[in-house]
Amino acid sequence: MSETNRTPAEVRAELSDLARPVAEQLRRGLVQQETRRLSGLAGPTLAFPATYLFLVVLMAPLGIDLQLPWLVLVLLTVMLPCCRVLLRWYQAQQQRVADAVALRAIDSELQLADRMATAHEFVEVAQPDGFQLAAIRDAQQRIQAAHVARPSRPAVAPESPRSLSVAGLAALALLWFASLVTVAVPVDVANPGGERQVAAVAQKPSEQPLDIVNQPKPEVKVAAQRTPRQAQKDSNSSSVSEDETSSDASRRGKNPIGSGRSAEARAAAGGGSERGQPSNQAQSTKGEKSAKPKAKKKPKSKKDGAEKTEDQKKPPQESGSTLGRGSGKGSSKSPTASPWSAKDQVVSDDEQDPEEDEEVDDENDESKARGGVQPNLRQRKPPVNRDLQISMGSGKPQDDANGRGGPGGPKKQRGVAQLVLGVTFPDHISAKPNPGMSKITQERIEPQAQQGDSINGEGRGARAAPMGHLSRRVLSPWMQDLVRSFYLSLREEGGPQ
């Protein structure tokens, strides 16, 4: 049998022989390409550090320490990219390159214009027509040449590992941040008076070991760096804290740490304090100043947190308090005071429980003793909105209105506004300026007969009165002769008489 007269089955076998080594070569190249592709590993490299940082930040307020050794962290970070590479390699190994794909590659490499791929498709046709057979024969003539000039796939060069190196650096940075979080948070949980430790850590994070949390007495180390005055102040506040922790634990539940203070405490704090900020009686050092924001973020008990969330849910009200403004007139706008100052304005002596008064006095004393740092946070509800404007009774009464000036309900204004008539009366009538629509009513009435005087007709008779003056045109003589002759001639001819 000549080379050009083979059956389609033989051509199919030849094409498969041609495609098989190329398909294997393509598969190897695919495996090589997949295993050397580094650009897709950046995500898995960052996956564990990011998750670890998230979990550490999430668990730190709960007091759960997720700190792991650095060796474990690095191993876990590297594990995911390695798994990804292995998975790719396995998938590429399992992948099988079809003969059609290999023949298309041969066509592309040898510029055969898809002759091999076309023939591979046409040999599968049950009853090929003339052109399909001709296409198979056309490809058949080129199979031998394709065997000789089989394409060689170039080796896949590894990609530039820039993205992977960037991802590695980012992973290390994330792990480092996570280690910082694990150091800082448990200090506050373990030691309520550990503000200075946090400050020290914040000052020199690189010098602090990771297990600084477990150090028994960090105060000694930090206190050595402070001035004697600061140490004295610290000892005072620590003693207060100790008293507080021992005797007023239940009361601290009502008065969360870090809230405001009473107006008296503010007044006692002196003019150096900023409005709305708790003041210290002693001058704070630089280190203490840096420690203040950390102290505000000190974790509280769950009860305190619940109270705080309730306060946050309340809508913010405009402060009308005159405290700190030097004005004794009072505000004309809704005077909502800060939580600790509102107590003095709202709660009356009659309504207060005597036991509560004692507690308030105790708390005020404690607040004074603490220098105003620990504010009195009893009844943190904002005061009612005492709107002095005429509300006409249309305002919706507030839930916390105590009947002494809250809006809504009966008129409760004071001063000049009380004299103004508070009853709504209409000052105009809603109407249209035009007369409005006209109404047409039709009535059905039967016609009624009426008696009328009949008048008989009669002749008018001849005219008796003179005709009056008639103008007469004077004709010239020749015209009179002409008219007379015209009528005479007309009479002679027998015309109209």
Place this chain on the structure above:
Amino acid sequence: MNAKELVEVAERDAQRFRDVHQKIKTEVQRFIVGQEAVLDAALTALFAGGHVMLEGVPGLGKTMMVRSIGQAVDVPFSRIQFTPDMMPADIQGTNVLMETEGGGHELQFQEGPLVSSLVLADEINRATPRTQSALLEAMQERQITVGRRTIKLQEPYCVMATQNPVEQEGTYPLPEAQLDRFLMKIQVGYPEIEEYEAIVDRTTSGKEPEINNVSSSKEIMELRKVVLSVPVPQFAKRYAIHLVVGAQPGSDFAPKIVNEFVSLGPSPRAVQSLMLASKVRALTEGRFAVSNDDIKAVAYDVMRHRIIVNFHGAADGVTADRVIQEVLQHVQPPVV
């Protein structure tokens, strides 16, 4: 007929097609210098049974090329110079009052120039849309309806239109429905610098070469059947479909430029045109089946007039050719 005979017939038909194609091309090139790609595209439309639009600035020999093809093929040829005051009856035909032998009068239908085989619609965008629309039925249905009279046009029927892209004042751009009926839109460019000398010699020496008839309408119709019998592999068919769908905004295969700057993509008629033009190219290249290379080669001419660029694209200088280029780069041939 056994397989061997089938192969021989196919090879003979393909060879005959190549011979006739080459003879017509050679004959036309006796008069037309250069513009080989344009001539190939025009002959592709003729053999594929479609119509072709030649777009180029004046003086490039568009009209002369079409006239030369008409002379070489020996088919009824008519030329219509489109003008703004031309009416549909001027090209389709109308009833004319004629005097009979007995002295009486009667209405006789006089066919217009559209009733022909090879119609040169010169400067087609100068006619009003009313007259342009008169071509719709003739180009698609191969018939003309005037009143109650329907005239079947003689095959092979091919409209070769020309238009000037720069002189737009006083013209009426063709509507999309009319553009879609053209198989290809060919952009005629300037000739190469070495071709100018031959142009001068052939056109100014007083010796215009005569173009002989090298084919006939019957032969053209037979070769059209040969073109239709060229098979298309499945992968090439899918590639053509993916290309056309890729030029439609919002499709899965559309690149970014299509989604941003194309307001109207090619219709399914574009796939038909791609297939027909690719078949002709496969035969002229000496192959018996369509390949992806054929589809890529004819994609510009087939899809150019079927892609409408939106306002933002026109403002950014995006052309239909650039869109097609992006689509060809974006859409990869399917694996199987």
